[in-house]
């Protein structure tokens with residue numbers, strides 16, 4: 001369960017670019033909600049605050065006011081424990097793949113679970129096989145396709161056995177085939193998933209949809225009304241340049 005209690009994110013921004021007068025900018029206005037559904041989608045315009053909301057869940061962003069709790073753990077006071085439970089997948093897998101080969105990358109994740117060093121490579125091979133990457137274990141990560149990299153990033157995160165997964169536009173960079181592979185994989189997970197997406201079909205499959213606009217959650221409900229609300233917002237919005 002993910003709980004937002006008046007969680008707010010503000011930053012100091014230089015008003016004049018020169019840094020002489022700072023102003024407080026609100027990236028996320030107070031959000032209060034209790035997310036218990038297995039699949040929660042977050043949709044909204046570019047720059048509306050979706051990633052900021054998602055980052056609050058594992059403490060990548062901290063609330064400036066209010067609180068965020070995951071399974072009862074406070075992201076500010078119990079950050080490391082929260083991060084052990086919350087996996088995070090970015091739209092750019094290169095942001096999280098740090099080792100030279102696929103098998104080494106998953107093995108690194110297994111270190112976090114205290115799997116003995118002697119067992120990590122074999123366990124990592126098993127995990128890669130489960131994700132259809134068994135034949136790519138020793139291939140340099142940079143030689144994998146974008147879809148294979150995203151699958152590897154997911155494999156690495158899921159290897160840490162998180163109880164909640166936050167996916168920030170995980171299929172944005174993928175072609176339709178790989179989108180389907182990653183979507184099916186995410187849809188089939190047991191874990192609670194908070195999915196930030198511009199893919200309205202994926203949002204429509206969620207149990208609950210939050211719509212973010214100009215740093216505020218402006219709609220929270222079932223997918224049908226959520227997607228309709230987003231479409232209305234987009235129809236009414238001025239062309240962005």
Ligand SMILES: Nc1ncnc2c1ncn2[C@@H]1O[C@H](COP(=O)(O)OP(=O)(O)OP(=O)(O)O)[C@@H](O)[C@H]1O
Nearest residue numbers: 011013027044045046047048049050051052053212
């Ligand atoms: N650390 C920061 N300092 C200042 N501004 C920030 C910071 N992080 C995000 N922003 C700004 O906050 C706003 C919301 O950003 P956020 O990444 O949450 O939007 P988003 O809805 O995920 O956008 P997109 O769909 O384009 O990924 C943007 O205008 C962004 O530039």
